[in-house]
Each structure stands twice: as C-alpha cells, then as structure tokens.
Amino acid sequence: MALTIEIDHAKSRAKTGGGNPSPVVPQSVRGRIRRLKWAILILTLAVYYVVPFLRWDRGPNAPNQAVLLDFENGRFYAFFVEIWPQDLYLVTGLLVLASAILILTNAIGGRLWCGFACPQTVWTDLFLLVERLIEGDRRQRLKNIGARLTLRRAAQIGAKHAAWLFIAFATGGTLVFYFTDAPALVDALAHGEASVTALSWIGVFAGTTYGLAGFAREQVCTFMCPWPRLQGAIWDPEAFTVNYRDYRGEERRSAKKAAELRARGESSGDCVDCGLCVSVCPIGIDIREGPNFACINCGLCVDACDGVMTKLQRPRGLIDYESWNNIERGRRGEARVSRIVRPKTIALTATCLALAAALVVSFALRTSGAMSVQHDRDPLSVRLSDGSVRNAYTVKLLNKSMSPQRYTLGVEGLDATMTIVGSEPGGSITVPADGSETLRVTLTMVDPRDTDVIFVAKEVAGGAALSVRDRFIDR
Structure with missing residues (x-):
C-alpha cells in the first residue's frame, strides 16, 4: 500500500480567536516516558555544567582541566585523550562513528536522539518547565495569548524571561568554560576582569540559547535541523517509532457513545478523540494521521494516551513505540513481529564496532x-x-x-x-x-x-x- 509521510503539522495546532494557528503550547504530562526524559535531562545538564570544572593531572606544562579545547595551543583534551591538529583523521573518524551510531539508533528506534538527548530538546524542556511554573499549564497559557496586559501578567512575563536569560547566560558561560580554564574565568567574571572576547562569546551563546529554546522551539526540529529531511532516505518501517494503532482506535467516538455501542454489542474504537496526544506534543502534530517526519519520537503522546486508556479501563498501547510493519500486520489481523535484529542492524552494529576498533588502534599507535x-x-x-x-x-x-x-x-x-x-x-x-x-x-x-x-x-x-x-x- 502507498504510505504518505506528513510534514505540515500546523493544522493540528490550537486556534486563537482570530482563526490563525497559535504557537505550539505543549501540555504537561505524567508517565514512564516523561520520567525517563526528566532523568535524561537532569543527567545531561549535570554533565554539561559540571565537566568543565573537573581536573585531570597531565604533568608539568600541561593544563589540568579534564575537558578543554585549547585553541591557543592547538589541543583538545578529554581526560587521558589528547588530540593534536595533526590528528584530524581521528576527529574525522569520531564524526563518522557518531553518524553511524545515529543511523543505527534510527534503524532501531527512529529519532530517539532528537526526542531524548538533543540539546535543543533538553533546553526546550527546561524552558517549558520554567514557563509552566510561572504562567501555568497549557490552558492558562493559551488564555494568555492575546489577552489584555495586566500588572500580574507583566510580572509573570518579566519573571519568565528573567529566568530564561539566567539559564541562557549560565549555558553560554559554561560553553565558554570548555575553551579556557573554567575556575580562572569564573574568578575573572566575578571580579569584572573577563576579556571582551570571553564576554562577547558568552553573549552570543546565551542569545542563541535564549532564542532557540525560548522562541524557535519546534521550528528548529522541523525546519532548521537537517535530520527530518534525511528521514526520507533512512526511514525504516521496522524501526520502533511512535505510531497510532488505528486498527484498534478507529472509529473514534466519545467515551459515552462508545460505551453505549458496546453495551448493545456493537464495536467501537478505543480512541475517544480527546486530543490529548496533540496537546502534549512539543512539535504540535497529530500522530493519529500517520508517520510524520516532524515527530521527534519523544513518546509524550504515549504517556498521554496510556493515561486516558487507564482511566477508561481499556488496554494501554493505543499509541506506542511500534514498527510501521506491525501496524500493517495489525490491520490484516496478523500477529506482531519484533525484528530489531535484522541484516540492516547487524551490518550497522558491525560497522560501528569496526570504526571504534580502528580509532582505538590508531590512537594507541600514534607517536608524539x-x-x-x-x-x-x-x-x-x-x-x-x-x-x-x-x-x-x-x-x-x-x-x-x-x-x-x-x-x-x-x-x-x-x-x-x-x-x-x-x-x-x-x-x-x-x-x-x-x-x-x-x-x-x-x-x-x-x-x-x-x-x-x-x-x-x-x-x-x-x-x-x-x-x-x-x-x-x-x-
């Protein structure tokens, strides 16, 4: 059968009073995937903010910062690893290895990197958390769009942007720490003695964080990032991506109507068309319309739908991590088949291992x-x-x-x-x-x-x- 992959996701967004699509305003959700995303967010942010302050003894005449990109002396230090300009082949090999791992991940679970560990996703989640704490959840934030500005509303806006700017400058400053001695720069910043160059780069990185995580958000994942466009070449129907089991959910009816039909012995789909899967989506798409390249595979719609199914005492998994081939098998009434281990994933795994082994050997055999x-x-x-x-x-x-x-x-x-x-x-x-x-x-x-x-x-x-x-x- 022909399969159409939807790219335009604006039609699923909430509407304002003027009839124009409003910005994507995701609703908070609870569940096992959301808890996993919080854990990854805490871990990645902790690594990002702490690593520049770790020390590593390399002997005399060498910096003791564990991770340092030293442009002045043409060195990159990462704990016991030291990369010189002449080791460009190692850097190239690492980039190729990272690309191979990303393709392998995509063959297994789609855009898992995008949904869980990408910096854009992590910082957007952090900014959204601040926004919810100050302005309220989705319903209240939608009401605020186009509403009259009051003193309370102005205070909320000011507090939100102040918190965003604090996070942005902390992020920009930390990124600069990776290029110079972190404690020394902290001391210089505290005493107002930081160089104009350092302050300029902190401002650039802070502005980028503030703009992308605070305002661009889903536009980055959908239009600015090249990864969605590559999905057309590497999309795998056997990968476990977020999908809607339409053979189980259709036809959609309200919970009350569905209960009446079932009481009379007639069939009814499990989907009650509550729209919660769309409300929690950080991209603003409706996964029920079929596979969408804009989907970052974050799984928040899975948590939202599972919560509704649990309340209605229906089986969970109406929206789930499932392969598209299994969706089609379900439509035909066939048993599902899990094919994580297949020639493609075996070949990609072997490629990753071979690249990693070659890099280790090359690094071990290099001379000073x-x-x-x-x-x-x-x-x-x-x-x-x-x-x-x-x-x-x-x-x-x-x-x-x-x-x-x-x-x-x-x-x-x-x-x-x-x-x-x-x-x-x-x-x-x-x-x-x-x-x-x-x-x-x-x-x-x-x-x-x-x-x-x-x-x-x-x-x-x-x-x-x-x-x-x-x-x-x-x-």
Missing part, C-alpha cells in the same frame, strides 16, 4: 612526534667533480609533546654520506616542547643511482622511531 621530508626541486641533484652525486632535502621534525625531545637522524636503503647543515656529525637534534625544528640535509653517493631512501629519526631516550620514504635522484 612527526617528520616530513621535502626534496629540493631546483636542482634535483648536483654532480660533484669526483663523479659523486648530491641531493638536498629539507627535513622537519615536529614534537607534539609538552617536553623537549632529542633525536638522531639517519638514512636507510642506500650507501650515502649524510650531512646536516649546521650540525656536528653524529650529533643529536633537540626539538623544543610543542615545537618543530627544520633541518637542511644533503646525501652524497659515490656510486649514484635512482633509488628510494628512508629517513629515520630515533628518540635518544628510546622512544618510537619516525620514518619517511623519499627518493634519491641521479640526473
């Missing part, structure tokens, strides 16, 4: 130094009066550690005399901490020929050796 070799191009070689041939190279040694390193430089793969311009024969090269050293090197062959040459730099202290392959040219 790097070497590059550049062959002189003009001229490529010089023939000396005794018939030997000399090639010149520029060798650059990079020390990514926080302490000086000493290297000895040699060549392998050919019988040649190596000379380091400006250095004693057989001497070591000292590379400063978090710095580099550029060397001018010549190789002279008495019996010249075109061949590969391997430059090898070994740490005097016995660490890992660096090697780069180049070419000796006899022309």
Whole structure:
C-alpha cells in the first residue's frame, strides 16, 4: 500500500480567536516516558555544567582541566585523550562513528536522539518547565495569548524571561568554560576582569540559547535541523517509532457513545478523540494521521494516551513505540513481529564496532612526534667533480609533546654520506616542547643511482622511531 509521510503539522495546532494557528503550547504530562526524559535531562545538564570544572593531572606544562579545547595551543583534551591538529583523521573518524551510531539508533528506534538527548530538546524542556511554573499549564497559557496586559501578567512575563536569560547566560558561560580554564574565568567574571572576547562569546551563546529554546522551539526540529529531511532516505518501517494503532482506535467516538455501542454489542474504537496526544506534543502534530517526519519520537503522546486508556479501563498501547510493519500486520489481523535484529542492524552494529576498533588502534599507535621530508626541486641533484652525486632535502621534525625531545637522524636503503647543515656529525637534534625544528640535509653517493631512501629519526631516550620514504635522484 502507498504510505504518505506528513510534514505540515500546523493544522493540528490550537486556534486563537482570530482563526490563525497559535504557537505550539505543549501540555504537561505524567508517565514512564516523561520520567525517563526528566532523568535524561537532569543527567545531561549535570554533565554539561559540571565537566568543565573537573581536573585531570597531565604533568608539568600541561593544563589540568579534564575537558578543554585549547585553541591557543592547538589541543583538545578529554581526560587521558589528547588530540593534536595533526590528528584530524581521528576527529574525522569520531564524526563518522557518531553518524553511524545515529543511523543505527534510527534503524532501531527512529529519532530517539532528537526526542531524548538533543540539546535543543533538553533546553526546550527546561524552558517549558520554567514557563509552566510561572504562567501555568497549557490552558492558562493559551488564555494568555492575546489577552489584555495586566500588572500580574507583566510580572509573570518579566519573571519568565528573567529566568530564561539566567539559564541562557549560565549555558553560554559554561560553553565558554570548555575553551579556557573554567575556575580562572569564573574568578575573572566575578571580579569584572573577563576579556571582551570571553564576554562577547558568552553573549552570543546565551542569545542563541535564549532564542532557540525560548522562541524557535519546534521550528528548529522541523525546519532548521537537517535530520527530518534525511528521514526520507533512512526511514525504516521496522524501526520502533511512535505510531497510532488505528486498527484498534478507529472509529473514534466519545467515551459515552462508545460505551453505549458496546453495551448493545456493537464495536467501537478505543480512541475517544480527546486530543490529548496533540496537546502534549512539543512539535504540535497529530500522530493519529500517520508517520510524520516532524515527530521527534519523544513518546509524550504515549504517556498521554496510556493515561486516558487507564482511566477508561481499556488496554494501554493505543499509541506506542511500534514498527510501521506491525501496524500493517495489525490491520490484516496478523500477529506482531519484533525484528530489531535484522541484516540492516547487524551490518550497522558491525560497522560501528569496526570504526571504534580502528580509532582505538590508531590512537594507541600514534607517536608524539612527526617528520616530513621535502626534496629540493631546483636542482634535483648536483654532480660533484669526483663523479659523486648530491641531493638536498629539507627535513622537519615536529614534537607534539609538552617536553623537549632529542633525536638522531639517519638514512636507510642506500650507501650515502649524510650531512646536516649546521650540525656536528653524529650529533643529536633537540626539538623544543610543542615545537618543530627544520633541518637542511644533503646525501652524497659515490656510486649514484635512482633509488628510494628512508629517513629515520630515533628518540635518544628510546622512544618510537619516525620514518619517511623519499627518493634519491641521479640526473
């Protein structure tokens, strides 16, 4: 059968007196999924606000903040992990791994990330909580839309926005803490000594939080975020997304009418068309209309519907996390089938494990130094009066550690005399901490020929050796 995925969700919103759709004003709801969302909100906010103040001893000359993105020195620190600019491949690998995990999650449960852990969802939930505490639940807030401004109403608006701004500036300030020493910046802010740069970025991040969580809300999830648009390519009918069991709920009738029909032995759907599933939706859609790419899979409509079914003494699960294929099986009167483990999820899981293993191995095998070799191009070689041939190279040694390193430089793969311009024969090269050293090197062959040459730099202290392959040219 043909399946239409609804994108336009404005028709399900409450109407104002003028007939125009009002902003989405979600109603509070209680239930197991709402409790899970509160737990995730508390956990994620605690991690976000606390992590910048955790300490991690990395020894002398290194910052002791556990998580720090140090732009000044080109470092990213995350506890025992230290990422350098030369480790861009690791960052790329982490992004690819995160994308693969997101696709795997989508294949299992749809937009679970969006509904439970996305920063937009978390901070919007927090802002909504403040709004409810100050202005009341949905019914009262809808009454306030377009109502006459009174002193009490003005006080509520002022208190709400003051609380939102406090949260926004706390959020913006904490984000800046990840880029500098958090306790030092807190002290500077407390004494009015913070730099203009820090204050500017705090203002930018605070304004973004205030605007997106306070006003944009569902518009971000529906129109600004690219993830809903990708659902057309990766939507999986076997994924356990929020769906309405229409074969059980239709035809919709009021509870009283349904009871009368059932008393006469006639059938009636379980849905009483109370509209609570729409009222609690933070996006403002009606899940009963079918799968909707705007749905963030938060499950609040599941809690709302289960509460109504419990009061009416009807089975829960009229709206539930269910695969679309099972919805169609239910329509045909067939038994439901759970297919979380299937070729797609197995392949995605294997891909995630392989990517994670490759990143771990790459991180374990990396060294604290790097070497590059550049062959002189003009001229490529010089023939000396005794018939030997000399090639010149520029060798650059990079020390990514926080302490000086000493290297000895040699060549392998050919019988040649190596000379380091400006250095004693057989001497070591000292590379400063978090710095580099550029060397001018010549190789002279008495019996010249075109061949590969391997430059090898070994740490005097016995660490890992660096090697780069180049070419000796006899022309």
